[in-house]
Amino acid sequence: MSHGLRIAFFGSSLVSAWWNGAATYYRGLIRALHARGHHVTFYEPDAHGRQEHRDLQDPDWVRVVVSANDRGSLDACLDDAFGADVVVKASGVGTFDAYLEARVLELRRSGTQVVFWDVDAPATLERVAKDANDLFRPLIPRYDHIFTNGGGAPVVNAYRELGARRCVPIFNAVDPDTHHPVAPEPRFAGDLAFLGNRLPDREARMDAFFLKTAEALPRSRMLLGGGGWEDRVVPANVVRLGHVYTQDHNALNSSVRAVLNLHRDSSARFGFSPATRVFEAAGAGACLITDAFEGVEQFLEPGREVLVAHSSEEVVEHVKRLTPEDARRMGQAALRRVLAEHTYAQRAAQVEAELGYRADAGRG
Known part of the structure; x- marks a missing residue:
């Protein structure tokens, strides 16, 4: 035995x-x-x-x-x-x-x-x-x-x-016992959330994919979580959350219309490296938008289980077109996929x- x-x-x-x-x-x-x-x-x-x-x-x-x-x-x-x-x-x-x-x-x-x-x-x-x-x-x-x-x-x-x-x-x-759908919370209501610490090889992507999107959609409410962004100049429609503790991740992912995943430069170059946040978000049934990376389809199906963006313009288009119903449908599809395979x-x-x-x- x-x-x-x-x-x-x-x-x-x-x-x-x-x-x-x-x-x-x-x-x-x-x-x-x-x-x-x-x-x-x-x-x-x-x-x-x-x-x-x-x-x-x-x-x-x-x-x-x-x-x-x-x-x-x-x-x-x-x-x-x-x-x-x-x-x-x-x-x-x-x-x-x-x-x-x-x-x-x-x-x-x-x-x-x-x-x-x-x-x-x-x-x-x-x-x-x-x-x-x-x-x-x-x-x-x-x-x-x-x-x-x-x-x-x-x-x-x-x-x-x-x-x-x-x-x-x-x-x-994903661990479905710790990352799962929960009731939405008003404090995390918004159109797009990005959660990530400020790191040198991530900041340029954050500027391009998140801040430019916020500037292009001034009536949208954007949520920025993670450490190191306190002194960063951001558009007026960006709400700084600071460090978001693990116990709040489900609420954030379940409340916002879409969650943005951004790779660090080195991870994007090598591909096939979805971050833990990808699976956390999918596990909570969130609609995920990710910057493009080689191998994405090995984990989630683009257009059905995840939205892929090659530029800030594509992020803007995704957010503009995404209805609450579409977001819910895509989040549920992602949830089913990760529970089955990841x-x-x-x-x-x-x-x-x-x-x-x-x-x-x-x-x-």
Whole structure:
């Protein structure tokens, strides 16, 4: 009889989504792995103000270890992780990343697999490509698996060229228990909402696809959520929401007529990288407008389950033509699609298969 895998997971944060877009991914996936009988310990640093902005108390489906932001505390976590069946180092922990990338490989033993889980593969690959002396580059062939939360053949091929033994996308998805339709709330009423932190390789797209749309539709109410936009000059019809906590995402997605998804530049170049917000919005039955990216049809059908825009002019046309009935119909179609094909339960089953785990036989 199987007792599940013991998984040690080093990541940015599970308990806080503060400047941490991977939180939804970690939560959905780890919760689904727990439901399938696995035991996960998530190690995260007390850094970047995340513990002060927690939006999740320690859940019963994972053991959370918050370490002080120093090497000694990290070494204690590595000692604690020794003996796990699977050891995961996620990208973008935010402190001691290079140190962790090397040290987790020392935890390999007979029966232990070591995984690098890249939650921003386009950024990692571009960084490594630009620097022949990047410390992560020679470590890539030493990991048993490279998992990514986005990217199709371009990401897989790039990692293989760097010597990866195996690279497999485990895409973002939806957890229907946490992201689902709710009653609309007046505070989130509007015609178009964009939710995303202010980052250098996203701002130009935000200007082009969101602010220009707001300028072209001055009678529309536009909602802007996320950190870093406080000092940004915006049109008068844009309502700044600031950081929108996870518990409010369903209300936002269920209240506004359409939700805008914008890729960071690197993600758009590699394609096949829909963000967690795409699945959050679809899971709430929201009508989604996304900037164009290669592979979109692998996740949602353009024109029926999602609206695709190549320019601000196309966003404007979508918003102008979109009736509440059309928005509802498209949101419901997207909801049906993600529940059928893009849940974290399905992603967790894929992870098991990649790790060679069979429930009837234990670890493979």
